Amino acid sequence: MPAAAKPKAKPPARGASKKGAARKRAAPAASLAGALAEAAWAEADLALAEALAYLDEAQGAGDQAAYADVLELVAQSLSRAARKRGLARLGKLGAREAYDANLHDLNGAGSRPPKTVRVEARGVARGGDVLVKTRVGRLGAPKRP
Amino acid sequence: MTDWTLCIDFGTAYSKAAAAPADAWSRFEPSMVRPLMLSGHHHHGNPFLLDSAVFVDEGRVLFGRAAIARADALGDKKRMALKSFKTLLSVSDLDRALNTNAPLSIDPHRIFQMRDLIVLYLAFLLEAVEQACAADTLVAGATRMSRRYAAPAWRSGDSAGMHQVIVQLFGEAEAFRALVGKKLMSPDGLPLSTISSALPKALANARAMDIGLIFEATAAAAYTSVGLEDAGSHLIVVDMGAGTTDIAALARVGARTIELPEARVTMKQAGDFIDRIIANLVIENASWARSKDDQSELWNVLMRQMRDIKESVFADGRATLRHRGKNITLSMRDIERDADFKAFYKNLSEAFAHGLMVVRGDAVLRGQTEVQAIAVGGGAAAPFIQGLLKKKTTRATPRVVARPATPDWAHAREFQGNLAPVFPQLAISIGGALAPDDMLAARGGVSPVAAVRTDIEAAPD
Numbered sequence: 001m002p003a004a005a006k007p008k009a010k011p012p013a014r015g016a017s018k019k020g021a022a023r024k025r026a027a028p029a030a031s032l033a034g035a036l037a038e039a040a041w042a043e044a045d046l047a048l049a050e051a052l053a054y055l056d057e058a059q060g061a062g063d064q065a066a067y068a069d070v071l072e073l074v075a076q077s078l079s080r081a082a083r084k085r086g087l088a089r090l091g092k093l094g095a096r097e098a099y100d101a102n103l104h105d106l107n108g109a110g111s112r113p114p115k116t117v118r119v120e121a122r123g124v125a126r127g128g129d130v131l132v133k134t135r136v137g138r139l140g141a142p143k144r145p
Numbered sequence: 146m147t148d149w150t151l152c153i154d155f156g157t158a159y160s161k162a163a164a165a166p167a168d169a170w171s172r173f174e175p176s177m178v179r180p181l182m183l184s185g186h187h188h189h190g191n192p193f194l195l196d197s198a199v200f201v202d203e204g205r206v207l208f209g210r211a212a213i214a215r216a217d218a219l220g221d222k223k224r225m226a227l228k229s230f231k232t233l234l235s236v237s238d239l240d241r242a243l244n245t246n247a248p249l250s251i252d253p254h255r256i257f258q259m260r261d262l263i264v265l266y267l268a269f270l271l272e273a274v275e276q277a278c279a280a281d282t283l284v285a286g287a288t289r290m291s292r293r294y295a296a297p298a299w300r301s302g303d304s305a306g307m308h309q310v311i312v313q314l315f316g317e318a319e320a321f322r323a324l325v326g327k328k329l330m331s332p333d334g335l336p337l338s339t340i341s342s343a344l345p346k347a348l349a350n351a352r353a354m355d356i357g358l359i360f361e362a363t364a365a366a367a368y369t370s371v372g373l374e375d376a377g378s379h380l381i382v383v384d385m386g387a388g389t390t391d392i393a394a395l396a397r398v399g400a401r402t403i404e405l406p407e408a409r410v411t412m413k414q415a416g417d418f419i420d421r422i423i424a425n426l427v428i429e430n431a432s433w434a435r436s437k438d439d440q441s442e443l444w445n446v447l448m449r450q451m452r453d454i455k456e457s458v459f460a461d462g463r464a465t466l467r468h469r470g471k472n473i474t475l476s477m478r479d480i481e482r483d484a485d486f487k488a489f490y491k492n493l494s495e496a497f498a499h500g501l502m503v504v505r506g507d508a509v510l511r512g513q514t515e516v517q518a519i520a521v522g523g524g525a526a527a528p529f530i531q532g533l534l535k536k537k538t539t540r541a542t543p544r545v546v547a548r549p550a551t552p553d554w555a556h557a558r559e560f561q562g563n564l565a566p567v568f569p570q571l572a573i574s575i576g577g578a579l580a581p582d583d584m585l586a587a588r589g590g591v592s593p594v595a596a597v598r599t600d601i602e603a604a605p606d
């Protein structure tokens with residue numbers, strides 16, 4: 001049986017070819033990054049959904065102990081969602097670090113930046129990008145609740 | 146770029162595949178690393194993971210996610226999907242294992258041997274790879290694609306012999322795929338009538354496959370070292386999977402990478418063993434779960450959530466589980482105090498120390514000053530594994546440098562922060578695609594020969 005003749009391709013509209021080529025080049029990287037994000041989100045979604053459900057439970061908790069119990073689960077689910085999205089904590093709570101304005105957000109006022117600070121709330125990074133700076137306080141300053 | 150390399154990693158739970166330009170090792174560009182969307186046809190879940198499962202249903206055979214779902218739905222009828230092919234493929238008497246009839250819980254019709262089901266799954270996997278390659282605009286442009294698969298170093302040591310059997314299976318699967326084509330990806334699976342007609346033909350006319358073998362440890366070495374100026378020549382790999390913990394050492398000699406077999410240790414305790422320790426600890430401490438039924442229920446809950454529990458314990462030092470409105474908390478310290486864990490850790494430390502001694506000795510002989518250490522597999526993030534890698538050695542040289550489980554290049558801007566979180570799952574397939582031919586443990590294929598079927602009876606279910 002002879003092969004069927006190939007249908008003629010429709011000529012592209014004027015001005016469309018360059019844009020089309022650019023899109024074609026840009027598409028692979030973007031679509032792969034999107035699919036990778038989808039893969040990470042598939043698991044992070046579940047952890048976030050759990051956190052929301054526990055949050056409701058925490059808000060309706062009858063006493064302090066029950067509230068603390070559920071809050072622990074909220075924190076655990078949020079931490080898991082963050083890990084699935086590649087977020088990592090920076091520093092260690094209560095640790096002393098050399099002050100770095102690029103990494104630290106200094107609590108409290110003062111005319112001169114301190115040399116050493118104490119970590120009051122950990123920062124968050126993804127790869128080399130700092131998304132939230134580590135909140136730090138001056139040594140000797142009263143600890144925040 | 147027209148020459149590409151593809152690596153298939155058929156893991157215990159999921160299969161993965163990745164492609165990279167054939168010259169990626171010498172001209173590395175992170176953006177050209179292409180994990181393949183083997184489950185791109187599904188609208189939910191991780192598109193890069195293809196469930197390693199086959200389910201023999203009433204009148205058809207289902208694959209992947211559909212197989213798992215159907216097996217779950219029929220769980221109360223003692224029906225099971227065939228999973229963990231990788232475990233089967235690493236047994237010492239592979240021919241016998243392949244020619245065994247599938248157990249009744251897997252094949253109620255008593256028509257399939259294990260070999261048949263593995264060939265069917267591999268055909269499904271090859272079709273998923275084909276479609277994923279076609280959907281990736283960079284990979285689709287490849288004019289030549291060389292293929293390899295990743296596997297642990299065979300316990301029997303007969304890598305070449307095992308490789309020939311696996312290549313034969315791939316050849317049969319390719320022949321079956323050629324006969325059935327896209328129907329393999331149907332969510333409804335394949336009718337038994339189609340399989341009965343096509344499978345014997347495929348087994349009798351296996352295609353000659355040109356597919357190489359790369360050891361998983363070597364793939365880990367490849368993704369760890371690629372693009373690094375200071376990649377080093379010697380590497381020790383700790384691979385803690387579900388069923389085994391393997392320690393392997395590699396040395397680069399000229400362009401080739403060789404395994405140092407005297408360093409190899411395989412331990413039967415691994416992820417599943419840690420799971421049981423955790424479950425037993427939780428049940429021991431759950432004073433309200435004293436009846437057999439309560440304990441059995443709690444065991445099932447724990448096993449369903451074990452991955453998350455372990456992840457939290459490893460990352461945060463503790464995990465909390467909610468069951469029947471009660472919180473149960475377990476810490477890494479609780480695990481470290483367990484007698485079984487202590488015995489396992491002692492053995493692991495000794496095995497690692499032995500591997501390290503071998504690889505450092507080889508490094509000294511070759512005039513090298515550094516050994517790199519890396520952990521791969523599901524247990525890579527465990528603090529006790531990371532602790533081993535970073536443990537100070539008594540002698541200063543060659544120094545041991547612990548490499549991160551996720552290499553720095555996985556954080557490249559091109560991936561917009563999205564590769565690193567899923568990298569551990571895809572790592573072996575990516576490393577296998579990046580590795581140059583010199584790193585392969587076996588190459589090429591075989592002339593197809595018809596499979597020998599001996600109809601060995603299945604063991605009782």
